[in-house]
Amino acid sequence: MGRQETGRAGEDLAADYLHSLGWLILDRNWRCAAGELDIVAKQPGLADTVVFCEVKSRRGTGFGPPLEAITAAKMAKLRELALLWLRDRKVTAQHLRFDGIGVLFARSGSPQLDHRRGIGA
Numbered sequence: 001m002g003r004q005e006t007g008r009a010g011e012d013l014a015a016d017y018l019h020s021l022g023w024l025i026l027d028r029n030w031r032c033a034a035g036e037l038d039i040v041a042k043q044p045g046l047a048d049t050v051v052f053c054e055v056k057s058r059r060g061t062g063f064g065p066p067l068e069a070i071t072a073a074k075m076a077k078l079r080e081l082a083l084l085w086l087r088d089r090k091v092t093a094q095h096l097r098f099d100g101i102g103v104l105f106a107r108s109g110s111p112q113l114d115h116r117r118g119i120g121a
Helices: 003-020 072-089
Strands: 024-032 035-042 049-058 095-104 112-116
Parallel strands (some): 049 095
C-alpha cells in the first residue's frame, strides 16, 4: 500500500468509526487553495459545535505515532481552513473543536485507531 492509499484507507476508517458513534459527517476531503480538511463532523449532543478532524495514517512507528505529525504549524493551518470552510459552506457554529485521529496499519492484525478530542486547544 502506497502513501496515498494509506492516507485514503485511514480517512475511510476514521469516517466509518465516527459514523458508528452516531456522528454526522458534514464534509470529507474539502479542498481550497489554502489546503484540505479531512473530515468535518457534528458529534451527537453537541448541537452547536462543528468538529474538524485531522486524520494521520502510518504503516509503522519508525517515525513515531501518527498523531505526532500534527504540529503547531499544522494546527494553525487547520484553524485557517476551518474558518474558510465555515464561510464557504455558510455554516455558523458557536463552538469549533479540533480532533486528531491516528490510524496505525500494523503488519499483522487490525488497524489501530487513536481518537484525541480537543487537540491544540
